[in-house]
Amino acid sequence: MAKIELYNITKKFGNITALDNINFEVQDKEFFVLFGPAGAGKTTILKTIAGIEFPDKGEVRINDKNVNMVEPAKRDISMVFENYALYPHLTVYDNIASPMRSPLHKQDEETVKKEVHRVASMMKIDHLLDRLPSQVSNGQRQRTALGRCLVRDPNVFLMDEPIAHLDAKLRHFMRAELKEMQSEFDTTTIYVTHDYMEALSLGDRIAIINEGKILQIGTGDEVYLTPANEFVAKFMGEPEINIFDIELEDETQVKMLGQERSYTIEEDVAEVIKEGEHKNIRIGLRGNDIAFSFNKENEEYIKGQVYSVEPIGNKTILVVDVNGQLLRLIAPNDLQANIDDEIFVRIKMKKAMFFDGDDYKYIYRHNQNELLGVE
């Protein structure tokens, strides 16, 4: 049960700035996700909170108390490491039991046994308790590490990609399980991942990090529907969002994709663009926000060619070449299309996001406040 705060955390490794002025606050019992590409500094943030890395500047607070000078063991933090960090000479049982046998969190062996079995059955590794970590698979090691973390009732759980190495089916299962456990445990959790689906499904709030900087902190809806900049937009979602330049003709009319005719942008968007005096505008459209047809159904449809067709089970990623601009869109999985077929696409302007072409920051989208449920 704890509130975690980071103030102006800066950390350098030699000349490389791993963390650049990181600020955030995690509420008590919140499930907070740190999301970013490899090398973004996610793990360093976790280790800073745990106290095993020291910030060059800044302050870590747990429950309003500065813990910069508190050693890791005394912070009462439980962590899952990305490389599992299991004790190679101890069995799975002893690994999970380890926190409860330490001087700080001592329990009698009776309780230890009960707790280990409870956690092991939750992690579905109860048949492996006698084995050494070297004798189980990677997924099982990861679950052992997770078990060792969950067996305690600490201030905060820190989880560094705890389910990244599981196979897909188990990962989906564990994701649901983690979500449920979190509401059951009522414990603050900080969770690191590079999988946007994990981030969106688990996180109460998500912080998107790149190159040691926080780009955006918000709920899943906020970061998905109104990403702070193009990087966030591209990083969230599959297939990658389509972003390309458009030309402003006047306040509401734009030209795009080398077409003769003009397209109308929504009034509320036009207003924000005008107020912000943005000159160069880019438009962002997710795979769902472009309709397609094999016939030119009306004026709005733009002609293009099928560039590639990639069926991925329950849907198909269709890439369409429109005047040299490749557009990725989601199609039903029964789609019949051949490469270089003629195809027509329609941009759903109501769903479009708008970015500034100079600094790549997010500007606005139609009906933004209604979408996010704010006034």
Add this chain to the structure above:
Amino acid sequence: MMKNRLMDLLKNVSAYTVICLYSIFAIFPLIWLVIISFKSDTQMYNTTFIFTPTLDNYKIVLFEGADYIQAFINNIIVSGGAVLLSLLVGVPAAYAFARYNFAKKEDLAFTILSFKFAPEILVILPLFMIYQKIGLYDTYFGLIWVYQLITLPLLIWVLRGYFEEISVEVEQAANLDGYPWYSVFWKILVPLIKPGLVASSLLAFIFAWNSFTFPLLLSGFQIETVTVAALRYIGSDTVHYGQMAVAAAVAALPEVVLALIIQKHLVRGLSFGAVKG
């Protein structure tokens, strides 16, 4: 089919021949040593394999005359002491080399390794003079100290590999589990480096045990080790080869016993740490 079997047979025969030849080459000096330790001085030069065995040499060396037993005990003290001191200094040093980055780290590590390069005879003269000056000459501690040149580099370099193989996160995890640093060391690190610890300590002990130049020149009559004591049997008029053989055979005994006991650890312990995953 026939040809294959013939080839296999030929391969086996030649392999065993080579092994046999090598065994004779390696073991024969030891057998020779044991044989002459049972010969009397009179039969030393005029018999080879057929002689009247006698235990006189053993009696003289072990129970009469010079303090061979004392030399044996001295050897245990200085070699054991040297290994213990090396452990005390070498384990933290190896840990530091594996975990921390500091200026000139590799240079320092190499310097320590280079202790083993220099021929002992090269450094012995200045050491002798220094030891005379500061009163370490002919003391237990003096020998234990100089033996660090032999034992410490080995220990540090083997254990460094072992520490490097343990991921830092394992220590950090133990720390977060609520163990203070000394428990992390004893409960997590020591069990993991144990094979290397055992193997390198034993090897260091054997090297120290066999050391000859240092005890010959840096100690006098107070502290004599077995290697030096064996020289005593070279008299002014004759060489008592039989007694010398006994001295050597007895001196080799603890090494042989130790090596046999932990033979398995020795090979695995020294090769495992060197291979990086």
